Amino acid sequence: MVAATQQKTDTYQFTDRNFNTLREIVSEQTGISLSDHKRDLVYGRLTRRLRALGLSGFDAYCDLLQNNPGEEMEHFTNAITTNLTSFFRERHHFDYLSQELIPDLLQQNRLQNLRVWSAGCSTGEEPYSIAITLRESIPNIDNYDVRILATDLDTNVVKQASSGIYAASRVEGLPKEQLRRWFLKGKGDNAGSVRVNKELCDMITFRQLNLMNAWPMQGKFDIIFCRNVVIYFDKPTQAVLFDRFANQIQDNSHLFIGHSENLNKVTDRFSLIGKTIYRKIR
Ligand SMILES: C[S@@+](CC[C@H](N)C(=O)[O-])C[C@H]1O[C@@H](n2cnc3c(N)ncnc32)[C@H](O)[C@@H]1O
Structure with a gap:
């Protein structure tokens, strides 16, 4: 119970530099261009990755993606994509x-x-x-x-x-x-x-x-x-x-x-x- 409450209230510092590093990687890897107003969305989607990896913050996450991404690049791009769709859309x-x-x-x-x-x-x-x-x-x-x-x-x-x-x-x-x-x-x-x-x-x-x-x-x-x-x-x-x-x-x-x-x-x-x-x- 304590652990669950702890997880929900975890917050991480998310600097301009972190956001810029992440959007450069996204653009290079996927073509997706993240505008300024996507900042909260990126934070929300990636905090789950930080928790899953047990990282201390976004500096460590950026460092991982830049220097030793391994399988994390796939998790990262999966987390960033928007998959909204439906049968017979349009x-x-x-x-x-x-x-x-x-x-x-x-x-x-x-x-x-x-x-x-x-x-x-x-x-x-x-x-x-x-x-x-x-x-x-x-x-x-x-x-x-x-x-x-x-x-x-x-x-x-x-x-x-x-x-x-x-x-x-x-x-x-x-x-x-x-x-x-x-x-x-x-x-x-x-x-x-x-x-x-x-x-x-x-x-x-x-x-x-x-x-x-x-x-x-x-x-x-x-x-x-x-x-x-x-x-x-x-x-x-x-x-x-x-x-x-x-x-x-x-x-x-x-x-x-x-x-x-x-x-x-x-x-x-x-x-x-x-x-x-x-x-x-x-
Ligand atoms: C909003 S969905 C659209 C799905 C469907 N085409 C439709 O219109 O309902 C956009 C999809 O594009 C994919 N996508 C984004 N960047 C991509 C890339 N560089 N290569 C392949 N797929 C990509 C995303 O993963 C996501 O599933």
Whole structure:
């Protein structure tokens, strides 16, 4: 009891110098640019790491990250990322996919070997929503080779995503028919959770990947979702990233970005064709 009270009231000195050191490391490692108003958030998320490591304060933590990070760099970047997501977030993208893009690709006979990348997939709701949309809108989908790559920097969310298990509350808003078709309700010890159907899981490969590092993928993608990831990056970092996306996607193929993001003054290799939907033009 005493220990629990002690833990909750622990406070650490957090200097400007500590904050600046940490944001330099974050920016270098992840591309995420932390503004001044993120200071309290950084403090809150990292005090847990200090306690877990039994460190005396932020000077010692900065020293560890700068000189001998080992596994701590992963815990650090996991702690800093913001993973907010949901099934069918920004539904207009999924409507576009099922009502316009898939019928077009079907007509052009471009569904064979369809490759989709969910870059910054968080806990998986985005790639599973893509998989549901593809399965619902491509007739006889098993006759085609359709695959989704889902990647994220944060190792915790990738693990969670690949388990395919969610609290039932995460899928509450979905139509009953979709729930019945794509999710198994947990029973007994698993009551209150749902598991994504195997047909969806089989379409998706989950991998940890830092978008700032080299990408191991050889082939090009037909569709890229990178939504609500670059809002945390500065413009020069965004410019480099979208240039790399342009190199990694087929000509005339589609890129979906988040509701508060745009490619103005970032790249001229994509053209806006709908609400936060772009097509590669060069
Ligand atoms: C707010 S979530 C967005 C999830 C999903 N795309 C959506 O729109 O619902 C942003 C995700 O980007 C990931 N992320 C941030 N920086 C990254 C990087 N450098 N490489 C890969 N993923 C990154 C975070 O870990 C986080 O899971």
